[in-house]
Amino acid sequence: MKYSYPILIFLLTANILAGLAFFGFKNSDAVIINFYDIGQGDGMMIEAGNNIQVIIDGGSTDKIVEKIGRDLPFYDRKIELVIMTHPDKDHLGGLVDVLKYYQVEQVLISGIKCETAICREWDKMIKEKNVPIKIARAGQTINLGGGAYLGILSPAEDLSGREIKNDNDASVVAKLITDNGSSVLFTGDAGFEIENELMAGNANLNSDILKASHHGSKYATSSEFLKSVSPETAVISSGKNSYGHPHEELISRIESYGAAIKRTDLEGDIKIEIEK
Numbered sequence: 001m002k003y004s005y006p007i008l009i010f011l012l013t014a015n016i017l018a019g020l021a022f023f024g025f026k027n028s029d030a031v032i033i034n035f036y037d038i039g040q041g042d043g044m045m046i047e048a049g050n051n052i053q054v055i056i057d058g059g060s061t062d063k064i065v066e067k068i069g070r071d072l073p074f075y076d077r078k079i080e081l082v083i084m085t086h087p088d089k090d091h092l093g094g095l096v097d098v099l100k101y102y103q104v105e106q107v108l109i110s111g112i113k114c115e116t117a118i119c120r121e122w123d124k125m126i127k128e129k130n131v132p133i134k135i136a137r138a139g140q141t142i143n144l145g146g147g148a149y150l151g152i153l154s155p156a157e158d159l160s161g162r163e164i165k166n167d168n169d170a171s172v173v174a175k176l177i178t179d180n181g182s183s184v185l186f187t188g189d190a191g192f193e194i195e196n197e198l199m200a201g202n203a204n205l206n207s208d209i210l211k212a213s214h215h216g217s218k219y220a221t222s223s224e225f226l227k228s229v230s231p232e233t234a235v236i237s238s239g240k241n242s243y244g245h246p247h248e249e250l251i252s253r254i255e256s257y258g259a260a261i262k263r264t265d266l267e268g269d270i271k272i273e274i275e276k
């Protein structure tokens with residue numbers, strides 16, 4: 001069979017593109033946010049393009065390692081940033097395995113005092129792997145390159161070494177923003193008190209997507225907070241649990257606000273792309 005030059009060039013280009021897709025090259029004009037179905041807990045990965053990945057929390061088990069492995073290109077074993085919102089097992093558990101299996105360039109934590117078994121494992125792994133630690137504080141910005149960055153909105157002050165009664169309220173709250181104006185708000189397990197603090201402050205909370213706090217607890221994501229954030233979509237990360245997450249009161253709050261709801265317990269892994 002003989003092909004003309006234009007057809008040959010077309011076939012060659014199509015082949016190369018198919019090859020690139022196969023090897024995991026992704027749309028470079030988008031930031032991908034993966035909300036993984038890791039059971040009850042939070043486990044997310046931001047793919048900012050140019051092989052920059054940020055993990056926010058890791059669920060309670062090593063399930064997230066397999067999920068990350070599936071989404072990362074085979075040649076990329078490096079995670080640029082791991083954010084541990086707070087040291088509860090349903091956020092921290094899987095991150096110990098992420099540290100074990102990937103090269104993590106930096107971790108961002110609130111640094112509150114924690115002496116549970118899982119915190120000891122985490123501290124040991126951080127030391128073993130010599131991972132640099134950054135303490136999160138409102139006002140910090142982290143450039144993810146190529147038109148995307150993270151703004152830290154909470155904790156309001158340096159909490160490192162402090163004993164905090166309700167560690168949910170020590171959650172690192174971060175907003176992902178792109179040059180194109182798209183945004184996603186990650187709230188960890190922060191409750192009403194922190195939401196009120198954020199609304200009283202001068203941070204711009206307005207976001208296209210809201211990761212509903214605390215697995216859809218009724219003690220977070222108030223109607224006022226929903227109005228301030230004004231999300232088009234609220235994502236709830238939860239699994240089998242005895243706390244009644246997500247709570248029907250919270251579901252109807254979001255519904256009456258008018259945002260779409262996405263749930264990992266019903267839909268499995270959720271992948272959302274925003275423009276850069």
Ligand SMILES: [Zn+2]
Pocket residue numbers: 041042088090091189214215
């Ligand atoms: Zn939690």
